[in-house]
Amino acid sequence: AQKITQTQPGMFVQEKEAVTLDCTYDTSDPSYGLFWYKQPSSGEMIFLIYQGSYDQQNATEGRYSLNFQKARKSANLVISASQLGDSAMYFCAMRRLQGGSEKLVFGKGTKLTVNP
């Protein structure tokens, strides 16, 4: 079964510091995609970053970077210079195939709190 594991239910970080949110995955597919989404208290899901299984470089988007370690099957999200507005739920997700169609399977999420 293909699944996503986020082992940190909650994380705390001081404003302006960096934080790493953990994500491990399990798949037997050679081709897959990994994603991170942010969900603020308002409820909307915001796409942050994407990493393809064949990408040679770690993905970066502004203050977000993805620490992709393929052999360890991990795709940790690194947020640099945390801001108060980064306080939210963060979900790791993986693309998987089912019945010829692709869809996302999500982890259980990590609640990040940024302290002033």
Next chain:
Amino acid sequence: DVKVTQSSRYLVKRTGEKVFLECVQDMDHENMFWYRQDPGLGLRLIYFSYDVKMKEKGDIPEGYSVSREKKERFSLILESASTNQTSMYLCASHTSGDRLGELFFGEGSRLTVL
């Protein structure tokens, strides 16, 4: 601005009622999804559709059905609501040919079944 709109942000229903959750997207996306979100469980896929009148079961389809009569609209139906279906329901869409994962989500429908 791309948009996925869910018809109701908050609903309160009674056990046994039939419930319709509507989702409309204006991006001409082929693929639409219904997820349910519960604390500590993340998002779980209920049903998805990759074309008009096409549907496939996700991971937790029991107690739900869906309808996709038009490309822009994907409805989730609870034939007989039960208290364990109290949850946040999220609709999403994306276009074929785009890397899957950049799903566009609606704002969610919080359903309470009494």
